[in-house]
Amino acid sequence: MEREYMDYDVVIVGAGPSGLAAAIRLRQLAAESGNDISVCVLEKGSEVGAHILSGAVLEPRALNELIPDWKDKGAPLNVPVADEKFLFLTETKSYSLPVPLLPPQTQNHGNYIVSLGNVCRWMAEQAEALGAEIYPGFAAAEVLYTEDGAVAGVATNDMGVARDGSQKDGYMPGMELRAKYTLFAEGCRGSLTLDLERRFGLREVSDHQTYGIGLKELWELDPAQHKEGFVLHSSGWPMDDKTWGGSFIYHLENNQAYVGYVVGLDYQNPHLSPFDEFQRFKLHPAIKPMLKGGKRISYGARALNEGGFQSVPKLAFPGGALIGCTAGFLNVPKIKGSHTAMKTGMMAAESIAERMAGGDAGYGTLDNYEEAYRTSWVHDELYKARNLRPATARWGMTLGMLYGGLDLKLFGGRLPWTLHHQHADHETLKPADQMPKIDYPKPDNEITFDRLSSVFISNTNHEEDQPVHLKLNDDSIPIEHNLPLYDEPAQRYCPAAVYEVVRDDDGSNPRFVINAQNCVHCKTCDIKDPKQNIVWTTPEGGGGPNYPNM
Structure with a gap:
């Protein structure tokens, strides 16, 4: 069966903050100019917001520019930050750092505690009201090119393909969404973006990317422990000084709170489990009383x-x-990227509209977008924040945070040098026999939990009889290389129990098992596997987590 196709002026891959901001801005400009611009947004989640996971404290700067009357339009920004605290944790104690002494970039006055998924659902409504077309449940799986090698749109996954690759009843080939310009808003570690980086040499002008894994739970707290508008961050325990990590707890409305933890994926110890570090963090004497009597x-x-x-x-x-x-527009000291994501989507939209207003036929290079970024507040904000994360990687959390704090507080991020990222995250693991094992407490099912019960409440679902979307370049590497050298770290860095090493009853015959149906699309395996042997590809559209109010 041949693929059907649809033509648009602009196709946007991903209905997150940047993709939806781009769609809204394109349609706003079309209405202002009278030059119609057809816009299509593809979203691999079952609905807009289903795959959106962020803290989230939202800085409204970009939203103010995009939709100045967002309050009147019912945007779900209901909880302004009212109070905040920063704690440094040891194993048994906590020390509060005065917020006024922290760099202004880390402070949250004027920001809002939000469900970013709900913000995206609202933004989708605004985009559709302006005439953009949004198609959830369709995963962009392939980039289309012109004969000259320019991007010409994307194609969605074939639907109805069995695990063995055969066509099931109801098989439907993917659809081609052809466009004069295609904006890729896939979020962190986009699979199509990686191909584009290689094809067009996009990383020749930058350092490699470095990553963290963020884990998050939504809790309903005991009303006596809830403080609407309260923001809490911490660093220190349970991370050692060589490992980047820290927590966030944000109290939103209705006695609910977001509780989360971030671990830098450049960690060295293959025995470390980010999921279990998060669970252990919740047992700290400064944290556990807040969660006691609550419900995850x-x-x-x-x-x-x-x-x-x-x-x-x-x-x-x-x-x-x-x-x-x-x-990669996340501002690390702020722990925020939604405002910069929206702004870059707006700038790309404005660049396309400018070119099309001049009669542009499409398929060109948006140099005006590059220039807009270089002269924007996004560029200035990221420039000032540039040295904190590489400083902690070089000198550890204590010295790195001290350096970063002084740089931001005293010099405004304007010191005349730039520290660079020295190692990709998959290069940093040390052999398992050289690193201490970690004894994680068993879950108590009140404050701490196991992976499988956690995946269950993420509402993750995949069509069972479909090709496994987590692929190995070499099937032998997990057992023959990773297991003896690193005790196969995929068993621990995956937060969803996707990867297992199973053995016979006598402990012999180890085998690597991939439980792809558990995948929450975090992309950690694609990043951290030491041989870069695991490749994350898009499953059928609509698969994965379905996050409510996250």
Whole structure:
């Protein structure tokens, strides 16, 4: 069966903050100019917001620019930050650092505690009201090219393919969405974006990207422990000084709170489990009383970009551009990327509209988007924040945070040098026999939990009879290389119990098992596997987690 196709002026891959901001801005400009611009947004989640996972404290700067009357339009920004605290934790004690002494970039006055998924659902409504078409449940799996090599759109996954590759009843080939310009808003570690980086040499102008894994739970707290608008961050325990990590707890409305933990994926100890470190963190004497008597409602995990300014690649290429977190615009000291994602989506939209207003036929390189970024507040903000994360990687958390704090507080991030990222995350593991094993407490099912019960409340679901979307370049590597050298770290870095090493009853005959149905699409395996042997590809559209209010 031949693939059907649809033509648009602009196709946007991903209905996150950047993709939806781009769609809204394109349609706004079309209405203002009278030059119609047809816009299509593809979203691999079952609905807009289903795969959105962020803290989230939202800085409204970009939203103010995009939709100045967002309050009147009912945007779900209901809880302004009212109070905040930063704790440094030891194993048994906590020390509060005065917020006024912290760099202004880390402070949250004027920001809002939100469900970013709900913000995206609202943004989708605004985009559709302006005339954009949004198609959830369709995963962009392939980039289309012109004969000259320019990006010409994307194609979605074939539907109805069995695990063995055969066509099931109801098989439907993927659809081609052809466009004059294609914006890639896939989020962190986008699979199509990786191919584009290689094809167009987009990383030749930047450092490699570096990542963290963010784990998050939604809790309903005992009302006596709830403080609407309260923001709490911590560093220190349970991480050692060589490992980047820290927590966030955000109190939203209705006695609910987001509880989360981030671990830098450049960690060295293969015995470390980010999921179990998160669970252990909740047992700290400064944290456990807040959760006591509460109920965990939802769980999720997602990789996040931490490379910052140095790791932003070339953004534009013939026929398309990278926007939002797929390009890595997260501000690490702020722990925020939604506002920068929205702004970059808006800038790309404005660049396309400018070219099309001049009669542009499409498929060119959006140099005006690159220039807009270089002269924007996004560039300035990331530049100032550029040295904190590489400083902690070089000198450890204590010295690195001290250096970063002084740089931001005293010099405004303007010191005349730039530290660079020295190692890719998959290069940093040390052999298992050289690193201490970690004894993690068993879950108590009140404050701490296991992986499988966590995946269950993420509402993760995949069509069972479909090709496994987690592929190995070499089937022998997990057992023959990773197991003896690193005790196969995929068993621990995956937050969803996707990877297992199973043995016979006598402990012999180890085998590597992939439980792809558990995958929450965090992309950690694609990042951290020491031989870069695991490749994350898109499953059928609609698969994966379904996050409510996350």
